[in-house]
Amino acid sequence: MYAARLCWYAVLLCMGYHLHTSGACPKSCFCFDLEKDGYSVSCRGPNITAIPRDVPKNVTVFDISFTPITMLRKGDFVDMPKLKELRVWWNVNLTMVEVDTFDNLPTLTSLGLYNNSFTKLPTGLFSNLKALTRFDAHNSKLELIQRGLFTDHPSLEEIQLFFNDITELEEGAFGGMPQLTSVYLPSNRISSLSGPIFEGSRKLKSLDVSGNNIVTLDNHVFMDTPNLQNLYLSANDIESIDVGAFYVLQHLQSLSLDGNRITNIDTNFHNLPKLESISLGGNKISVIRNTTFVGLPALNSLDLSSNVIVEVEDGAFEDLNNLRTLYLQSNQIQEISLAGLNSLGYLSMDSNKLKKFPGNLKSASPLQTLSLGNNPIQEALGPGQFSVLHSLKNLYLNNIGCLQSAGTFDPKALCGSDTLGDVYLSYNGLLSIAPTTFQCTPTITMLYLHHNNLTSIDPSLFHPLTQLWWLDLSYNQLSYVAPDTFLGLDKLISVDLTYNNFTNMAHVAPSVASLPVLLYQSLDGNPFVYLGPESFPTPFKHSTELDISHGHIRVVEEGAFTAESFPNITRLQLDSGNPLHFLPANVVDKLPNLTALILYDDPFHCDCQLKGFATWLRERVNPPFVDVTCASPPSLQGTDLNDVPLANLTCDCQHEEAPSIDTSGSDTSVHEGQIAMLKCKISGCPEAEFFWTTPTGAMLAVESGFPRMEVLGSGTLVVTETREEDTGVYTCTAVNYRGKARKEVALHVVKT
Secondary structure (H helix, E strand, O other): OHHHHHHHHHHHHHOOOEEEOOOOOOOOEEEEEOOOOOEEEEEEOOOOOOOOOOOOOOOOEEEEEOOOOOEEOOOOOOOOOOOOEEEEEOOOOOOEEOOOOOOOOOOOOEEEOOOOOOOOOOOOOOOOOOOOOEEEOOOOOOOEEOOOOOOOOOOOOEEEOOOOOOOEEOOOOOOOOOOOOEEEOOOOOOOOOOOOOOOOOOOOOEEEOOOOOOOEEOOOOOOOOOOOOEEEOOOOOOOEEOOOOOOOOOOOOEEEOOOOOOOOOOOOEEOOOOOOEEEOOOOOOOEEOOOOEEOOOOOOEEEOOOOOOOEEOOOOOOOOOOOOEEEOOOOOOOOOEOOOOOOOOEEEOOOOOOOOOOEOHHHHOOOOEEEOOOEOOOOOOOOOOOOOOOOOOEEEOOOEHHHHHHOOOOOOOOOOOOOOOEEEOOOOOOOOOOOOOOOOOOOOOEEEOOOOOOOOOOOOOOOOOOOOOEEEOOOOOOOOOOOOOOOOOOOOOEEEOOOOOOOEHHHOHHHHHOOOOOOEEEOOOOOOOEEOOOOOOOOOOOOOEEEOOOOOOOEEOOOOOOOOOOOOOOEEEOOOOOOOOOOOOOOOOOOOOOOEEEOOOOOEEOOHHHHHHHHHHHHOOOOOEEOOEEEEOHHHOOOEHHHOOHHHOOOOOOOOEEEEEEOOOOOOEEEOOOOEEEOOEEEEEOOOEEEEEOOOOOEEOEOOOEOOEEEOOOOOEEEOOOOHHHOEEEEEEEEEOOEEEEEEEEEEEEOO
């Protein structure tokens, strides 16, 4: 309790208030001065069972909360003649308010009765609060707003009643209120707005009844609110809107009807001269006709997403000369014309059934963002496809039918789009991209090529993209990236190469190592099996983190990580399932700035092979954070390596020795299409980890998942459906903490 009070005092002091702790402040309350001669009293806690009667008479702001009070009575606030703001909140036992409770508060302008538990407030409660402008009773279990509660109040401007259980608004509930501008009723259970609910409250500008149970809107519902500017009707059960329901709303600027059950809007949006925004997402509209939107000169945003639209008639948007944003995603549209959209800047057509690219693109020449993802477009992506869109900056072409069918696209498809910044070409199953594809789009800054089937990249492909700073090549089938692939991309700060098919670190690391401002590179999720002195031939001068998690790494040799290769690295991740059983003693000893070596969820075998590393951890001054947990032997499973006595890190060997390899019995010559078996029988103790290196430099181990090549637990490499290009020298390597052995097998595949 003492700590909580200190915290509360600190908050108030930080807000610039001066606390009074004299006897003038009631028990369980805090009192402090406000600016402009104001004085605040805040009372809270389980010991308060009634409104304190010894509150200073000069109080202007009174706050009482988290008490067991059950009722507010006449006279509770009689000694607060200067009160301007009153908040009675989070008193969950408060269920009743007497009608005369606030009669002696002539200066009160703001009243909050929220987060309490009364189901009804008495008629006439606010009759004598002639200065009241704001009332808030949200989340208070109210069920009814009856006539006479607010009716004819002369000064109320704003009423907040959201998150209640209101089912009914009686006629005149908000009527006769000449100053009322805002009513907030979302998340209640109101089923109808029919009747003269707002009669005589003609200044009302904002009405929010979203999240209720309204089913219909008749043509008289807004007759008493002609000055509405913002109307929120989303997340109701509206199925139909009468013709002319909105006609009287000549000052309406924003209309939200999303998340209803509306099926037809043919005649609902005519002649609303000031309407700027319409939201109709998440309904059941099926057709947009060329007479649907008429007389809407100010409309700049239209949301028709997540409907069941199958047809947009030609000319449907021709009168919307000021429309800048159009959302049509998640419908069933097969074709569309952009005729008349002369001011359009943003168009989303994702997840439709487009068979061809939008027509009349030239009409929408100011378009800056065009999103066409997830469409079965069969029209070929031709040269200069979007060249008429002279301001196009963001282009989304992910999961497009014609790209998936072809596996590539015309190298001049993006030519003429001289302002392109962000380009999305993901989820297209692309097999290749022509080397000249980006020569005419040097302005691209972000390029997304993830989730394709790229097996190789021409080294010159990205060279024209001198403004590129973000490149995503994740989830492809890349196994090699040439060292000069990113040459000249001096602004590139992020390269994502996760979940490709890299097995040899030396086949990818040099390409990203020399980038001058690289802040983020990710290589996790690749089937690397080995890290050694040759893995990082080019220094990572600018990298502070390296992530090689979620891989197949079985062997990390001493010398893999050096100060020359990683002068600035602070965090190294080899975690999340790399099948590492041991690490050499000085594996990261040469990294002067390393603060964290992340090895979580790797299956370390805590035996003699980890003794050197465990010793290093204990003897090193200021060692990095390391989390090594034993997966075996069973007696140590789940134990932190630091908690295992060094004497317990032993191996069951009669004589410890480096591994040796026997490749006798290997196939050396097979005919094309046959299976080749390359043997690698390993001896030595403790048991060694092993891997194969193919003639192309790919490194494979058990469960590598490489096409046509499988490494068995016995050490044998099985090559199925052999091809002439499989001819070459294969090397088996075995490593334990005592040393390393290598042996080569030459395979010749005879062409048939």
